[in-house]
Amino acid sequence: KGKEASEQFRKGGREDLALKEEREVEVLQAFLPERVSQEELERMVEEAIQEVGAKGPKDLGKVMKLLMPRLAGRAEGKVVSDTVRKKLEGASPVQSSL
Known part of the structure; x- marks a missing residue:
């Protein structure tokens, strides 16, 4: 503002x-806390996915619940959510081979 x-x-x-x-x-x-870089965010997302044992997009909530307190004030929720969703969709065993 x-x-x-x-x-x-x-x-x-x-x-x-x-x-x-x-x-x-x-x-x-x-x-204010320093903003997290995209590279660091992706690393943290991957760690959180492994930590909660997320297997696909249906586990988005579990990953977000773990990540958001760790990222409070350092990243916007939408950016975190989009990054998690992208990683989980990539981890999903049900992918189209087109």
């Missing part, structure tokens, strides 16, 4: 308020 506000202030000719918003965003980001 801060970035959007900053852009709006600039469009309105209020450079002072734009800079203030940017400084506030920088301060807040210092307190």
Whole structure:
């Protein structure tokens, strides 16, 4: 939101308020956990799949239940869910050979 506000202030000719918003965003980001990289997320997903013994897409909930507390504040739920779903569909024994 801060970035959007900053852009709006600039469009309105209020450079002072734009800079203030940017400084506030920088301060807040210092307190947030570091975002997980896609590579690290995929590694964590694979570990969680093995840990819960997930066999296919029907086990999505089990994997998410394990992962989300570990990733709190470090990844968006939709990104995690999409990554888990992709991995589980790849692990599914029922795949088309087309």
